[in-house]
Amino acid sequence: MVSSINDRRRAVLQTPISEHMISAEKVAHVQAGNYAGHALLVLTKSGYSAIPVLDSSFRLKGLISIGMITDAILGLERIEYERLDSIEVDSIMDGDLPEVYVHDPFEKGLDLLVNHTFLCVTEEDGTFAGILTRRVMLKEFKKYIYTTP
């Protein structure tokens, strides 16, 4: 019994991240050359606090969040909203993301999700493929906990 539970756990941990991710076409994103004002609009309308930034070839460039935008337009005495349409996303985004590929094992995602609310997943050549979120990971755990005898 114990060994069959361990076998199932090992099997889930070894499945490729591509089997667990939200695919690119369902992920809200902005382009690196978009202005911060556009990114703020997409973030506000989608309800997400951070979304991926892609280039015109759909390659992953970074992440942009509402906090990064607010920080970029923070003046000494007020928030300078008029700057929203002169700052480009790639000058304020976080471009230092962990490298996560579609073929990486779910276990790698699990380790990284301790410190990230979601991970951007790419093909080998950097083309954006989707995201792996904490919600998906927790659902996987719930399924495992409740269905394992």
Ligand code: AMP
């Ligand atoms: P969740 O674990 O579902 O709460 O998602 C964590 C984070 O992943 C969200 O706060 C968003 O920043 C990002 N996220 C989740 N789903 C999407 C999506 N469809 N498009 C863009 N970003 C998303």
